[in-house]
Each structure stands twice: as structure tokens, then as C-alpha cells.
Amino acid sequence: MTGSTAGPPDGQEAAAQLERTRALVDPELRAAVESLPASMRRIGLYHFGWQHADGTPAAGNAGKAIRPALVLAAAAALGGPAARAAAVRAAAAVELVHNFTLLHDDVMDRDTTRRHRPTAWTVFGDTDAILAGDALQALALRLLAEDPHPASARAAARLTTCVIELCEGQHADSELEQRAPDAVTLDEVLAMAEAKTGALLGCACALGALYAGADEADVAALDGFGRQAGLAFQLIDDVIGIWGDPRRTGKPVGADLAARKKSLPVVAALTSGAPGAADLAEMYARPYPREGGEDGEIARTALAVERAGGRDWAQAEAADRMARAVQELTRAIPDPEAAGGLLALAEFVTRRSS
Amino acid sequence: MTGSTAGPPDGQEAAAQLERTRALVDPELRAAVESLPASMRRIGLYHFGWQHADGTPAAGNAGKAIRPALVLAAAAALGGPAARAAAVRAAAAVELVHNFTLLHDDVMDRDTTRRHRPTAWTVFGDTDAILAGDALQALALRLLAEDPHPASARAAARLTTCVIELCEGQHADSELEQRAPDAVTLDEVLAMAEAKTGALLGCACALGALYAGADEADVAALDGFGRQAGLAFQLIDDVIGIWGDPRRTGKPVGADLAARKKSLPVVAALTSGAPGAADLAEMYARPYPREGGEDGEIARTALAVERAGGRDWAQAEAADRMARAVQELTRAIPDPEAAGGLLALAEFVTRRSS
Numbered sequence: 001m002t003g004s005t006a007g008p009p010d011g012q013e014a015a016a017q018l019e020r021t022r023a024l025v026d027p028e029l030r031a032a033v034e035s036l037p038a039s040m041r042r043i044g045l046y047h048f049g050w051q052h053a054d055g056t057p058a059a060g061n062a063g064k065a066i067r068p069a070l071v072l073a074a075a076a077a078l079g080g081p082a083a084r085a086a087a088v089r090a091a092a093a094v095e096l097v098h099n100f101t102l103l104h105d106d107v108m109d110r111d112t113t114r115r116h117r118p119t120a121w122t123v124f125g126d127t128d129a130i131l132a133g134d135a136l137q138a139l140a141l142r143l144l145a146e147d148p149h150p151a152s153a154r155a156a157a158r159l160t161t162c163v164i165e166l167c168e169g170q171h172a173d174s175e176l177e178q179r180a181p182d183a184v185t186l187d188e189v190l191a192m193a194e195a196k197t198g199a200l201l202g203c204a205c206a207l208g209a210l211y212a213g214a215d216e217a218d219v220a221a222l223d224g225f226g227r228q229a230g231l232a233f234q235l236i237d238d239v240i241g242i243w244g245d246p247r248r249t250g251k252p253v254g255a256d257l258a259a260r261k262k263s264l265p266v267v268a269a270l271t272s273g274a275p276g277a278a279d280l281a282e283m284y285a286r287p288y289p290r291e292g293g294e295d296g297e298i299a300r301t302a303l304a305v306e307r308a309g310g311r312d313w314a315q316a317e318a319a320d321r322m323a324r325a326v327q328e329l330t331r332a333i334p335d336p337e338a339a340g341g342l343l344a345l346a347e348f349v350t351r352r353s354s
Numbered sequence: 355m356t357g358s359t360a361g362p363p364d365g366q367e368a369a370a371q372l373e374r375t376r377a378l379v380d381p382e383l384r385a386a387v388e389s390l391p392a393s394m395r396r397i398g399l400y401h402f403g404w405q406h407a408d409g410t411p412a413a414g415n416a417g418k419a420i421r422p423a424l425v426l427a428a429a430a431a432l433g434g435p436a437a438r439a440a441a442v443r444a445a446a447a448v449e450l451v452h453n454f455t456l457l458h459d460d461v462m463d464r465d466t467t468r469r470h471r472p473t474a475w476t477v478f479g480d481t482d483a484i485l486a487g488d489a490l491q492a493l494a495l496r497l498l499a500e501d502p503h504p505a506s507a508r509a510a511a512r513l514t515t516c517v518i519e520l521c522e523g524q525h526a527d528s529e530l531e532q533r534a535p536d537a538v539t540l541d542e543v544l545a546m547a548e549a550k551t552g553a554l555l556g557c558a559c560a561l562g563a564l565y566a567g568a569d570e571a572d573v574a575a576l577d578g579f580g581r582q583a584g585l586a587f588q589l590i591d592d593v594i595g596i597w598g599d600p601r602r603t604g605k606p607v608g609a610d611l612a613a614r615k616k617s618l619p620v621v622a623a624l625t626s627g628a629p630g631a632a633d634l635a636e637m638y639a640r641p642y643p644r645e646g647g648e649d650g651e652i653a654r655t656a657l658a659v660e661r662a663g664g665r666d667w668a669q670a671e672a673a674d675r676m677a678r679a680v681q682e683l684t685r686a687i688p689d690p691e692a693a694g695g696l697l698a699l700a701e702f703v704t705r706r707s708s
Contacts, residue, residue, distance in 0.1 A: 037522040039529075104488065108481040127462040127528045130484060131521040134458065134491065138517035141495045145510035153507060156499035163492035167485040168391040174481045175393070 014348030017341060021069040021091070026062070028092040032139050043124050043132035047103060049115060053123045061115050066233075066349055067204040068095045073341040074208025074222050077333050087211035089147045090155050094204045096140035097159060101166050101200075103133035108174060137163065151210040158210070162203035169195030176262055181270055181284035189267045193234045194227060201230030205342070214332070221332035228325035229346040235318035236350050238263035239311060242302050254298030257305075258288040264317070269310030276308040322350055368702030371695060375423040375445070380416070382446040386493050397478050397486035401457060403469060407477045415469050420587075420703055421558040422449045427695040428562025428576050431687050441565035443501045444509050448558045450494035451513060455520050455554075457487035462528060491517065505564040512564070516557035523549030530616055535624055535638035543621045547588045548581060555584030559696070568686070575686035582679035583700040589672035590704050592617040593665060596656050608652035611659075612642040618671070623664030630662040676704055 033044040045051035049061035068091035075087035105111070106119040107129050113119065121129035144156040172192040176184050205226035209219040241256040241263060256263050262270075269280055283301055305311065325346055333339040387398040399405035403415035422445035429441035459465070460473040461483050467473065475483035498510040526546040530538050559580035563573045595610040595617060610617050616624075623634055637655055659665065679700055687693040 036518060039525045040518065040521055100488075104484060108484065128525060130458060130462065131525050134454075134488075135518050135521040137488065137491055138514040138521075141499075142511055142514035142518075145495075145498075145507050145514060153499050156510065157496055160492040160496035160499060164390060164394065164489045164496075167394055167489040167492075171393045171482060171485050 011348055011351070013340075014344040017073065017345060018065050018069050018348075021065045021072055022062075024072065024088050025065065025068045025091045025095065026060075028088055028143075029062070029095055032092060032096065032143060033136075036135055036139065039128065040132050040135040043103075043120055043128055044136065046123065047099060047114075047120045047132065049117065053118070061117070062095075063098075063115060065095065066345065067098050067200060068092065069345055070201060070204040070226060070342070071208040071211075073345055074205040074226075075211045076208075077212075077338050077342055078209050078214045078218065078222075079212025083208075083212040086149055087208055089143050089149075090152070090207045090211055091204075093140040093143045093155075093159060094200070094207060096136045096143070097163060097166075098200060100133045100136035100140065101163075101170070103129050103136065105170060107133075108170065149211060151213070155207045155210050158203055158206055162199050165195050165199040169193075169197075169199065172196070177260075179262075181260075181262070181281045184262050184267055184270070186264075186267055186271050189262060189264055190231070193264060194231055197234040197237075198227035198230035201233065202226035209332070218332040221328050224328035225325045225332070225342065225346075228321045228328060229350065232318040232321040232325065232346070232350040235264050235314045235321065238265050239314050239318075242266075242305060243311065254302065257298055257301045260284050260288060265310035265314040266305055267310075268313040268317075269305040269308035272308045272310070272313070274308040276304050280304040280308055318350055322346065365702055365705070367694075368698040371427060371699060372419050372423050372702075375419045375426055376416075378426065378442050379419065379422045379445045379449060380414075382442055382497075383416070383449055386446060386450065386497060387490075390489055390493065393482065394486050394489040397457075397474055397482055398490065400477065401453060401468075401474045401486065403471065407472070415471070416449075417452075417469060419449065420699065421452050421554060422446065423699055424555060424558040424580060424696070425562040425565075427699055428559040428580075429565045430562075431566075431692050431696055432563050432568045432572065432576075433566025437562075437566040440503055441562055443497050443503075444506070444561045444565055445558075447494040447497045447509075447513060448554070448561060450490045450497070451517060451520075452554060454487045454490035454494065455517075455524070457483050457490065459524060461487075462524065503565060505567070509561045509564050512557055512560055516553050519549050519553040523547075523551075523553065526550070531614075533616075535614075535616070535635045538616050538621055538624070540618075540621055540625050543616060543618055544585070547618060548585055551588040551591075552581035552584035555587065556580035563686070572686040575682050578682035579679045579686070579696065579700075582675045582682060583704065586672040586675040586679065586700070586704040589618050589668045589675065592619050593668050593672075596620075596659060597665065608656065611652055611655045614638050614642060619659055619664035619668040621664075622667040622671075623659045623662035626662045626664070626667070628662040630658050634658040634662055672704055676700065 029048070030050065033048060034041060036044055042051070042055060046053060049058055052058045071087050071091035071094055072084050076084040102114065103120055106114055107121045107126050111119055112122050119129075120132060124132075141156055141160065144152045144159065169192055172188070173196055176188060176192060202223040203226070205222040206219050209222040214222070238256070242254070242265060246253040266284070270277055270284070280301070283304060289297055326343065329339050329342060383402070384404065387402060388395060390398055396405070396409060400407060403412055406412045425441050425445035425448055426438050430438040456468065457474055460468055461475045461480050465473055466476050473483075474486060478486075495510055495514065498506045498513065523546055526542070527550055530542060530546060556577040557580070559576040560573050563576040568576070592610070596608070596619060600607040620638070624631055624638070634655070637658060643651055680697065683693050683696060687696075
């Protein structure tokens with residue numbers, strides 16, 4: 001995690017999968033967004049990076065496509081290339097749901113930067129960003145409703161259930177942020193991260209399994225795999241949010257610490273009982289000093305989280321969650337060859353360099 | 355419309371239909387809201403009037419159930435009692451979509467009162483009101499995804515398409531409100547009202563037709579009936595918003611005029627070319643005077659709208675839209691006996707006394 005840019009041995013395979021996914025899913029995704037009426041289309045095209053704010057074409061920067069890649073990899077692992085091809089629309093639906101939540105989360109959290117660009121609400125206002133999110137949710141479920149695949153109704157039922165869990169996760173996130181630093185438990189932030197991040201990665205894998213005609217036990221195992229991998233992903237994402245290179249994260253340095261965000265490593269440090277925990281709690285109880293010595297303050301806070309064991313705990317917990325993910329995956333897909341694509345993706349998202 | 359409290363001859367039949375609808379649909383609706391996780395459930399139960407803000411039980415005041423009543427009446431008109439019984443879940447889904455849009459619209463419009471109670475965002479904050487709206491949309495589509503009825507996927511496709519139209523309508527509403535009073539055409543507000551109000555009433559009727567196994571032409575005719583009746587409804591609602599009794603509307607007297615809302619009668623007056631139109635435009639270009647002589651100002655503005663023909667136009671246009679609605683209905687259901695339930699509902703919503 002310290003400045004290395006080379007991926008793990010299978011990093012290249014995962015990168016190739018993500019690229020293939022974009023090639024398969026982007027046309028479906030873009031056609032869906034293009035089908036929206038004028039005002040919603042404009043915001044959607046901007047948010048996905050296909051247009052600049054003034055409506056002129058842009059190169060596109062629609063994110064890493066991890067969730068649709070999981071849908072396609074799960075379908076392929078359990079049903080071969082035909083299942084993968086049949087699941088493209090479901091993969092686009094999952095990506096639309098992910099982006100609907102990003103649009104709304106950015107409004108609620110007042111985040112101003114997303115994928116190195118100004119967030120939609122800063123460009124179009126709160127009302128239009130909320131409406132565009134609403135429209136993307138509807139669009140996601142329209143793709144499934146119009147999909148003649150025999151699994152599409154069960155997929156829609158799972159995806160809507162997942163949206164409700166995402167809402168609960170975002171509620172918990174916002175509620176936990178309002179509490180005092182010493183009034184939050186590690187179990188609470190872990191449950192929040194599972195609902196906010198794990199649920200959709202699990203749902204992506206489950207939808208792929210459904211489109212491969214898998215039975216309920218295998219669908220549940222794939223959901224468990226995605227959930228645990230999702231938690232590992234969130235743990236690493238939080239580590240990168242504190243100790244990562246801002247040129248790669250697309251966020252200002254130390255933004256999470258400056259916002260006093262109760263991320264997983266921070267809460268682990270706060271609740272560690274280690275000698276530095278009390279100092280950290282005191283730092284976190286004060287708002288971030290906006291003027292003077294800012295870099296020093298961020299560095300001191302990061303060091304306090306590290307000294308109280310927050311960084312080590314997050315890395316170890318991520319490894320543990322990955323082990324659980326592999327266990328779930330092996331239950332459904334014992335053949336390592338068949339499971340390879342999903343594993344490569346999980347390793348990719350949890351081992352990406354800072 | 356002038357103080358009479360007695361309904362039209364068929365008002366009693368419509369009232370009975372609405373009451374039957376509540377009895378059939380409320381248990382389904384309430385079970386769906388109760389199935390939400392804790393935080394979203396609490397906001398949902400409050401919004402529907404089943405709980406007070408502190409979580410204690412309330413008598414319930416979930417609105418007039420016009421949309422679910424249209425679903426059931428359309429199903430019964432085209433498929434008899436069995437189709438009506440089969441369409442209860444679809445009726446609940448439409449009502450959930452309606453309430454998701456109310457939650458979000460109230461946040462965007464900063465409306466503080468809904469059904470004589472404080473709006474959800476004033477009680478729970480913007481974040482939770484937005485999330486509860488998101489969860490209700492997901493819940494609506496989960497009801498359809500889990501419905502084994504052969505029409506449920508086509509119903510979901512229509513309902514999601516309708517949500518997108520509702521978003522466009524709300525966008526147009528907010529965008530038109532930001533323009534100068536003399537920069538809005540009547541066609542623009544009519545198109546906005548069709549998208550924002552007509553679309554969901556049309557969709558409700560279309561879903562009932564789908565659940566009755568109707569062919570595409572009849573489904574389209576029912577959609578047209580609902581749309582035109584919806585426009586008539588909006589026209590009358592706007593009239594009531596200016597000249598209605600606040601004890602019945604649940605809104606403060608003259609709220610629409612005080613907010614300088616570009617409702618249909620106002621835009622008709624502004625664009626009438628009548629001698630009073632210029633005075634009205636001048637009044638509307640100034641913000642409403644918050645202090646002193648408020649009632650007088652509201653009364654003067656209402657009189658200006660009336661003198662420039664806004665009230666008469668809205669009443670005549672509502673009658674015209676109702677005639678078009680009946681025309682659409684007769685195309686699909688020539689038998690007046692079978693069409694009676696739908697007609698009674700349409701008459702009820704467009705003739706309700708002020």
C-alpha cells in the first residue's frame with residue numbers, strides 16, 4: 001500500500017476483465033441514459049463523464065465498473081459465456097443503481113468532487129441531482145422489467161431489496177457522523193459499511209448467479225462472497241482515504257480526516273483502548289482548523305490513527321473479510337479455474353495500490 | 355365550486371369506491387412499509403400518517419387513494435371482480451410511487467405542510483426524507499417484481515417509465531418557477547402538469563387495464579383517460595389553491611399566490627392579453643410582501659387573476675379535458691355501465707367543492 005504501482009500477479013487479469021466489462025456494458029448503459037428525456041439525460045451524461053457541464057462531448061470516465069464486472073464474472077463462473085452475454089442488461093442495471101446512490105449521496109454529504117470532476121449537484125443544483133438519481137433508479141428497474149430473461153423478475157426483487165438496504169446504510173452513515181467520536185462502536189460502523197457497500201457488491205454477484213440459473217444456495221453464497229469482498233474493499237478504501245495519494249484517489253489529501261469522518265480505521269483507533277486513542281478522540285471532537293498549519297494537522301491526525309492501531313486493524317480485517325469471501329465462493333464454485341475471474345476481481349479491488 | 359359542500363350526483367359512489375380502495379389497499383401498503391428496516395420504516399409510517407413523529411400510533415391520513423382507486427376501477431371495468439382483486443398489489447405500488455414523489459417534492463419545494471401535518475423533511479431532515487423516498491420507489495417496484503401475475507413485468511416497465519416522466523415534470527416545474535412571470539407560456543405549464551400529474555393517473559389506469567389482460571390499444575386508451583382526467587384534476591386543484599377554503603385544502607390561504615407559483619390559472623391570466631394581465635405580471639415580479647396588509651395583497655392578486663380570465667379559463671379547460679378523458683374511455687369501454695366506476699372517480703376529483 002505504500003507507493004507501489006505494480007498490481008498483484010492477477011492484477012492484469014482483473015484489469016482486462018474491467019476493460020471487457022466496459023466494452024460490453026457501456027453501450028447498454030449509455031443507450032439507457034440517452035433514452036431519458038432532455039433534462040434528466042443531460043445530468044446523466046454529465047455524471048457518467050460522457051458530457052461536459054455545457055453539454056459538449058467528453059472522453060468518459062464512468063468509474064471502474066467493478067459492480068457490472070462482478071455480475072458478468074458470476075454469470076460466467078456459474079453458467080459460461082452464454083450466461084455472461086445474457087447478463088449484460090442486469091450488469092447495466094446494477095451500475096445504474098450504484099450511480100443513482102452516488103448522485104444522492106453527494107447531495108446529502110455535500111461532496112463537491114467525484115471522479116476528479118465537480119459533482120452533479122454543484123453543477124445542476126440539488127433538485128436536478130435528486131431527480132436525476134430518482135430517474136436512474138427507475139431506469140435500472142426498467143431495464144430488468146423489459147428483460148425477457150427468466151431470472152429478470154427475481155433479479156429485480158433482489159435489486160430493490162438491495163436499494164432499501166443501501167438507503168438504510170446511508171442513513172446509518174449520516175446518523176453516525178452526527179454522534180460524538182466516542183459514541184460510535186466498531187460493530188456499528190461495520191454494519192453500516194456492509195449495508196452501504198457490501199450489499200450492492202453482494203447483489204451484483206447474486207444477480208450474475210441468478211442469470212446463470214443457479215439455485216438459491218449458490219445465489220446466497222455468491223451474495224456472501226460479494227458482501228465480504230465489499231467490506232474488504234471499503235476497509236482498503238478507507239485506508240487509502242487517509243494514507244493514499246490524492247492524485248490517485250481524486251480527493252484532496254486527508255479529506256476524510258479533515259471532515260472528521262468516522263471511517264473504519266478511525267473508529268478502530270478510537271475504540272482500541274490504545275494510549276493514543278484519547279488524544280485522537282480529543283482531536284476529532286474539535287472541528288478541523290480551516291486556517292494555518294493544515295497539512296501538519298492532517299499528518300498528526302493520521303499518525304494518531306496509525307499509532308492507535310487503526311491502520312493495522314483495517315489491513316488485517318480486510319484480509320480476514322477476503323478469507324471469508326473466498327470461503328463463500330468455494331461453497332458455490334469449488335473449481336478454482338471457474339472461480340478465477342471473481343477471485344481476480346476481489347483481489348484487485350482489495351489490493352489496489354494507494 | 356363556490357362554497358357548496360354537496361358533491362355531484364355520483365359523488366357518493368366515488369366516495370364509496372375510495373373507501374373500498376383504502377380497505378383493500380391499505381393492508382398491502384402498510385405491510386410493505388412495515389417491511390422496511392427501522393429508520394426508513396419510521397419515516398414511512400410518519401409520512402403515511404400511521405405514526406406521530408415520536409413513533410406513537412396515529413389514526414392514519416394517507417390521502418384520498420385516488421390513484422389506487424383508478425387502478426382497481428380500471429381492472430374491474432375491463433376484467434371484472436377477479437381482475438380487481440388481482441390488481442391490489444399494483445394499486446399499492448402506484449400509491450408508493452406517488453408518495454415517494456411527495457417526499458422528494460416537499461424537500462425540493464421546501465413545502466412544510468402536507469395533509470395538515472409537518473412534512474417529513476421538517477421532522478427528520480433532508481437526508482432521511484430523500485432516503486425514505488428512494489426506499490419507497492424501490493418498495494413499489496419490489497411489490498411488482500414479487501407479483502406472480504403475468505402482467506407484472508409490463509406493469510413495472512410502465513411504472514418506471516412513468517417515474518422518469520414524473521422526474522421530468524418536477525424538473526420543469528422547478529425550472530419554470532425560476533423564470534420571470536412573462537417568460538412562461540401556457541403550453542409549457544400544461545406540458546409540465548401533464549408530466550407531473552397526468553402521467554401517474556394515466557399509468558394507474560393503464561396498470562389496471564394490464565392486470566385485466568387488456569390489449570395494447572385499450573391500455574393506451576386507459577392511459578389517455580387518466581392523463582386527461584389528471585390534467586382536469588390539476589386545473590381544479592390550482593383553482594382551489596387560489597380560491598379554495600384553507601380548512602379543506604390543508605394549506606395556508608393564498609399560499610400558491612404568496613409563493614408566486616406559476617399555476618395554470620395564473621399563467622392563463624398572465625398570457626391572456628387582458629387589460630389586467632400587465633398589472634398581475636408586475637405584482638408577480640415582486641416578491642410577496644411578508645409584513646403588513648398580507649390578506650389584502652392576496653385578495654388583490656386573486657382578483658387580478660380572476661379579472662384577467664384565469665379562473666374561467668381553468669374551469670373551461672378542466673371541462674374540456676374531462677370531455678377528452680371520456681372520449682378516450684369510451685374507445686376502450688363503450689358500455690357506460692362498465693365505465694361507470696372510472697367516470698365516477700374522474701368526476702369526483704374534478705368536481706370536488708372548494
